[in-house]
Amino acid sequence: MSVLRLLLSVLVVANVVSALAVVQARHEHRQLFVQLSRLERSRDELNIEFGRLQLEQATWSESNRIDQVARDRLGMKFPEGAETVVIRP
């Protein structure tokens, strides 16, 4: 009889403990999920920023623009045939 009673009390205690553990785990999970979402969001933000910077860089380095800047702003031009020195190796 006392063995059964002991078993019962152990089970009751175990039940309560596991219930508390479930609550704890659930809580932790939620907190971690909030953190995960936050990190994911910041990752996305960084990706967005990177993509935009890449686009911006590509736009600035558009060949037409470089050609124009080199000619108009920097006053460069393509060397004519006579302005090239040919060196025999």
Place this chain on the structure above:
Amino acid sequence: MNGASRNSRGGTGRNGPGRNGQGRSGPLDAVLALRDKFGGGDRGNKNRGRASYNLRNRLILVGGALGLCSIALVGRALDLQVISNDFYRQQGDARSLREIPIPTSRGMITDRNGEPLAVSTPVESIWANPQELLKNPVRIPQLAKALGVSPDALTRKLSQRSGKEFVYLKRRINPDEAKRILAEKIPGVFSQREFRRFYPQGEAMSHILGFTNIDDLGQEGLELAFDDWLRGKPGAKRVIRDGAGRIVESVDLVKAAEPGRDLTLTIDRRIQFLAMRELRAALERTGASSGSTVVLDIATGEVLAMANLPTYNPNAVGVGNPDTHRNRAVTDVIEPGSTMKPLTVASALEAGVITSHTKFDTNPGWMPNGKYRTTDHHNYGVLDTTGVITKSSNVGAAKIVAKVPNQTYYEFLKRFGYGHKTNSGFPGESSGVLAPPSRWSGTTKQTMSYGYGLSATPLQIAQAYAALGNGGKLIAPTFVKGERHEPVQVLDPAIAGTIMRMMQTVTEPGGTATQAAILGYHVAGKTGTARKFNEFGGYSRRYVSFFAGVVPVNNPRFSMVVVINDPDPAKGYFGGFVSGPVFKSVMEGSLRLMDVAPDDIDTWMAAQAAAEAKRTKASGKPSGVVLPAPTHASAALPSPVGMVTPPGGAR
């Protein structure tokens, strides 16, 4: 009256054992009943006996009824919550559990050096719940102002959809702008992330890349051909949402999102830009209606550049004419004109019916061809095989092909890729037309020898010329870096070399395309001028001008075809004049960009010496450096490598 009726009922109705024992006479019974009613000594006793007897029964009755009710309730609760709980669990889940998609972006397309050509970047789409929004009509003008539309139009749009729960207000806008609109905190206005494709190179690449639709699916060009590769697979996750739609908890990941894979093309952005710029300049110079050019890497079959005009802006598809969306270099077939002559000569050399020194009498500059004539531009008199190529003599080509059997000639052209798709994988690629000998009429072979009566795409011509430059090994063109097609030996390397040397004379003094010569390099090429069909089935006075060539001759690297369609005949229409300069400018730049060693230094040195001599004579004093003496303030600027400051301002 009242009492008597109660008494009589009591007497007859309640005839318990106690009363029956006493009630021997009717009057006594009535007295007892009266005493019972109006109070007496033994009233309490009688009441107690009756109450204990009734209470038990009543309790049992009431308790039983209540017990049954609770059993029913518990049973029902057990049934709902434990045994058959599916229905309500589903209903509950349907109200809180949601499977939401995880958006993913399309892969990036880069050129061979990793420069981005097509990039997907997230944008926001503003949407609203009209039902919620219409509850606060006061806020609508504020929203309209933020969106930049008129309040009336917005109200109309919303009331038209007042029964709906979703309407896009503004799609695909800058995230900053979306943030600004959401900052107004108008109830019922939300934003949703979408991806939009940007093409930083704009018009220059639009034909190769194609474009995507609003759902990010490839519609044309390589975006379509590699749609499966580029497209990511959106994932899904299951979440619990509260009544306000906020995500409370993520239950599980149903499917992980797979982002699209990147695609590296064989295109070189710089060569592509050069090709586009020079083609545009040529179209302006000659008043032509359209043009295409293709640059192939000879050793690998890689497409280094492919430009077409007119073009369109891939960042704003739907604005322009859909006719400009065609990648003419791949989809449009043209009669290749004189660019066929090197192949005609090669087939005759391979068949062993001529040698490079065989003489052909092209007098008097024409010969009959059925009802028509095959004519030359001039009467070239007697030409050897090389001369036929150099001068581009139609009569010479006709005389050469007359010695080649029909089937041999047909098989030869077929081996060089004419009449079937190049296997480049570009969507909508045309196969061209090459009729089998069974369908030839008496004059077909003769006209084919100088490029009429069959048709090909510019890409096919470039492929055939690349094979000539590659020692007779034909490689199917490819747009994707790392993809290699197996080379096929279609011509004896010695014959290919002979043809190259013959084509070299075309760009040398006396040839038809001296405009295509590049200082420091030997150029092998062939001009072409084909007359276009008119609507009556005959040939009109409108032309297509070609130049197809290979550089450098000694170690061929690039094969390039320039096709300029319908140049203004008043401004000139010969292939060498119209298309040659495009070839020269683009190839000059490409040779420099790809670090190809010059194979003709002697000419270069000679040209330099001549220029030196001229300058010395003009200025009267020898100049040690080739850079001209500074004559102007801008020359004091530091000159970066490869570029020099102009003595007289920008060119």
